[in-house]
Amino acid sequence: MNIIPWGPIRSSLTANFSFGDIKQIVGYANIDMSQLANLEQQSQGGASKSQLLSAIDKQVGGMDAKQSGIVASICCEEILRRKPELINELDMVLSRVGWKFSDSTLLPIDIFDISELKEIPEQAHEDIQKAACRLRDGDLSGALSASCGALDSVTGAIYQEFGLGDHQKASFQERIKKSLNAIEANNNLKQELQEIGWPESDISQLSSNLDGSLNQAAFVMQKLRSGMGDVHGTKPVVSALVYDSIKWSLLILRVLVTRNSL
DSSP: OOOOOHHHHHHHHHHHOOHHHHHHHHHTTTOOGGGGTTOOOOSSSOOOHHHHHHHHHHHHHTSOHHHHHHHHHHHHHHHHHHOGGGHHHHHHHHHTTTEEEETTEEEETTTOOGGGGGGSOGGGHHHHHHHHHHHHTTOHHHHHHHHHHHHHHHHHHHHHHHTOOOGGGSOHHHHHHHHHHHTTHHHHHHHHHHHTTOOHHHHHHHHHHHHHHHHHHHHHHHHHHHTGGGOOSOSHHHHHHHHHHHHHHHHHHHHHTTSTTO
């Protein structure tokens, strides 16, 4: 699991908040405030911001990846709740170490690049962001459910538009296959490849393999989803498959967005 970096967040707290504000902000996170009780700012002989943050550093350093990630995430939320104008600064320093904001949610770039949102149907945005956030927090079952939910929303709209029947009675794999056929995704791809001068043999081979790949990805997601009660993140292979499921969702959604009406 990706560890949300504490260093850039700590620097932002130092530069932009008072001693008392820092205590309040970390108080919303999983920090033992009793260990900070002796650190008070006074006119003479009191603790400094540096001493306060060093005591917080010690606690964060003793946490596992999930705990420290929750602390960092909550601190970001509280920073932006108090000073929303800091989002550009935070986004810049955190992007250097592989993290970006999607709205006010902090996500690792290798899970989900927020620039991909403009390439997928709007009704899928919320679920895809939710999937990435849950994967960040180690909730594999929730991540898988949300990534499938993004496709449910889009295929449901296509079923309604083309009168394909009740999408809730179709399997996940069937919904995706019928939706791709309804919008003529394969024909659209072939036409685009023809326009850039591809030979027919290459067009046929590519379109056939892509169609098979999307169908297989839908099958894997369907099988994982049906048994996601067993997805606890203890097996590296299962964790990787859930990660891949978000990527597959994005790929399928980019194909489904070829309709201007969605």
